[in-house]
Amino acid sequence: MTSRTVASTRRTKEFQTADRARNSILETLDAEISGVRPMIARSWYRSRAAGVDGSADRGMVDAGRVDEHTLSAAEPHLRKLDEVASDLGGYVSLTAPNGALVHPSFLRADDSFPEGYSLLEESCGSNGEGLALEEGRGVWLAPEEHFREDMRGNWCFGSLVRDPFHNRVRAVVGLTFPETRVFQIDPGSTLLMLEGVSSRIEQDIATRTSSKERALLDEYLTVTRRRGDTPIIAMDGKNSLMNAAATSRLQENDLAIVEGYAKSVMSSGRSTTATVTLSGLGSAELTMTAVQLLGASVGVIVTLRPRGEQRHLHRVVRESVETDSVPESFALTQLRQHVVGASDEFEATLALAARAVEQSRSAVIFGEAGAGKRRLAGAIAGLRGSSVFVDARHRSSSLPLVDEVSQALGANPDTIVIGHADELSQLDGIAIVRAVGAHPTAKVIMTAHRATPTTIRIAEFCGALEIGVAPLRKRREDIPLLAQSMATDFGKTTLSRKMLSALMNADWERNVEQLRSVVINALERSRGGEATMDDLPISFQRVASMGRLSRLEEAEYSELRSALREARGNRRLAASMLQIGRSTLYRRMDFFRSRGLDL
Known part of the structure; x- marks a missing residue:
């Protein structure tokens, strides 16, 4: 009996053992698995629990990206490895940290696995890249150790490329050989070789770090x-x-x-x-x-x-835990039903608003445009009883402003709210003080961007409590709560985690007003049960991308665009004008395009 026949017999037995173990877990999730490596047993349990079909491909796709520094460092090493793999009918692959397959131009692509194909175990079962990410180390799988039947014809290897300065995974290098071409292989030695390649890539990343x-x-x-x-x-x-x-x-x-x-x-x-x-x-x-x-x-x-104990958690958490603290006042509890937030800035604002309600005081609310001043003013006024709103900027009446205020006070409201009070003239202020003085029971709430002599005069006359509303960039913790509240009001209650992160990272020059516009636009564009990054307006994505550039990158982006425009799109000429190599030009163009910026 030849050595190949002996090996063939052994491989047949290994497949049969693996088949029995795999069939047992397909029938019962908590079945005992024997005859396979513990690491593979763990992988099969995870794959089965995630609902992976052992005989069908889900074909799940996700957006993945390997940063340019890693690609640049990996290219020479993976080119050589791919040449060796090609002679044996195999492939070298590169996978993003989120498990999505990427197809860099310097590697041959396996047509059966498109760019973005998710190699996470929960997406496609046991495989080299997904198992390496799950186990946090280099791994190999024999053909019979794959969970899915259609993947069981290959030897698979996966090795992590980590950031040389901390433990973050930058990419996963995969190596695949069809068993029909590579019948006998020493998987331990092959994995050691692949990990050596990953190690050299990490060393080059460290050397190339700017x-x-x-x-x-x-x-x-x-x-x-x-x-x-x-x-x-x-x-x-x-x-x-x-x-x-x-x-x-x-x-x-x-x-x-x-x-x-x-x-x-x-x-x-x-x-x-x-x-x-x-x-x-x-x-x-x-x-x-x-x-x-x-x-x-x-x-x-x-x-x-x-800052000590977590006293300022979101109110749902706070109300679910019994404490010895004094219960919230009725006014504070009622205000929470009208305004949303969890930040320290929000809590300070809400406490002052509750005091204005409890003490039946007038108030002047300062803050940037769109920060939520009018909503807060309406909430305070609503808890007092009847109210009338007068806008010093956007007039709803042909009457002079002072006459409009006097007419509103004539209806004896509990509160009169004056919007954009910082646009009142000093003569308006004098007249309003006289009109309010004739109705001593009415309270005044003013909203303004800044203090002016007129707002100060009216506030002093009324004994108004000053309340500040911070812009969103100073209370970013409130953004996901506000966005989710908007989605609930719209009728769709789910926003993806990536979308919420993008919203929290934006500057929101027009504050809540701008946030609402973006969120509602995204909800209207979404087709499924969850609004995602792809549903965000393109204009917002571009602005957000520019916000993520450093000042140096912004200058580089401007120079690159100018050079390409002057060269009428001729990249060779643009590179010459910028005195950089064409490959560098292409990398920088890809960098800015990956952030949604036009060139």
Whole structure:
């Protein structure tokens, strides 16, 4: 009997053993699996629990991206590996950290697996890349160890490419050989070779890391050595580093909130602090230190310090936990039914609004356009009884403003609300004070962007309580709550996590008004039960993309567009004008296009 015959007999027995084990778990999820490696048994359990069909391909697709630094470092190594694989009928693949297959131009593509094909175990069952991501290490699978029947003709290997400075996965390198071409193989040695390739890619990433990134890294390491137990995050607008304390204590949306606050430091170059409410830490103080990087670029080191117990969690959580604290007042509870938020800024505003209701006081509400001043004024007025609204900017009557106010007061409302009060003239202010003086029981609520001599005069006469409404960029924790409330009012109650993160990371110049416009537009565009990133208006996606560029990248983007316009789209000429290589030009064009920007 030849050695090949012996090997063939052994492989047949291995397939039969694997078939029996696989059939048992297909019949009963909690079946005992024997005869396969423990790692494979775990993978099969996970695949079965995720509802993967052992005989059919779901064909799930997701948007995946491997960053340009990783692609540049990986190209020479994977080209060589792909040449070797080609001689044996195999393929080299590259997968994004989210499990989506990418097809870089320097690799041959397997036509049976399109770009974006999800190799996560929960999507397609046991495979090299998905198992490597799940186990957090390099893995190999024999043909019979795949969960799906149509994938059982291949030897599969997967190795993680990690960031050389922290534990984040940058990509997964996959290697596949058909058993018909490679009948006998030493999987352990093959995996060792593949992991060597991944290691060399990681070394090249470290070598290619720009001096800008190294400056941020050095500062980050200095701070983390001093405050190892404190959550610390370093950002430069493109990369982020987190220590173990931040990784373990922050939840998914917390990073987007912190990122939003850090953007202002990267834009201004000035260090600052902010108080926020995070899901993982509760009320916390952010100390954001500007770090001067290469050229005009600025990074930021964020230190997060929890402020005692989590007293300012969202009200649903707060109401579900018994405490010894004093129960909320009736006014505060009623106001929560009309306005939405969870941040410290929101809680401070709401407390003042409740005081105005309880003390039956007039109030002047200051804040940026669209921040929610009128909604808060309406909520306060609604709890008092009857009210009349007069807008100093958008007139609904042909009467002079003072006559309109006098006519409104003549109906004896409990409250008169004056919108855009900072646009009142001083003569208007004098007349309004006289009119209000003739109706001493009526209370006045003014909304204004800023204080003026007129608003001050009216507020002093009425004994008004001053209430500030912070812009969304200073209370980013409120954004997902507001967006979800808008979706519920619209009739669709689900917004994807990625979409909420994008909303939290935007600056919202027109505040809640602009947020509502974007969310409603996305809900109208969505077709399924969940609104996703793809449903966001294109105009918002472009603005948000520009907001994620550093000042240096914004300047580069402008120069690149100008060169391409002057060269009438001729890339060779544009590269010459910019004095860079064509390959560099192509990479930078791909970088900006990946952020939704036109060139």
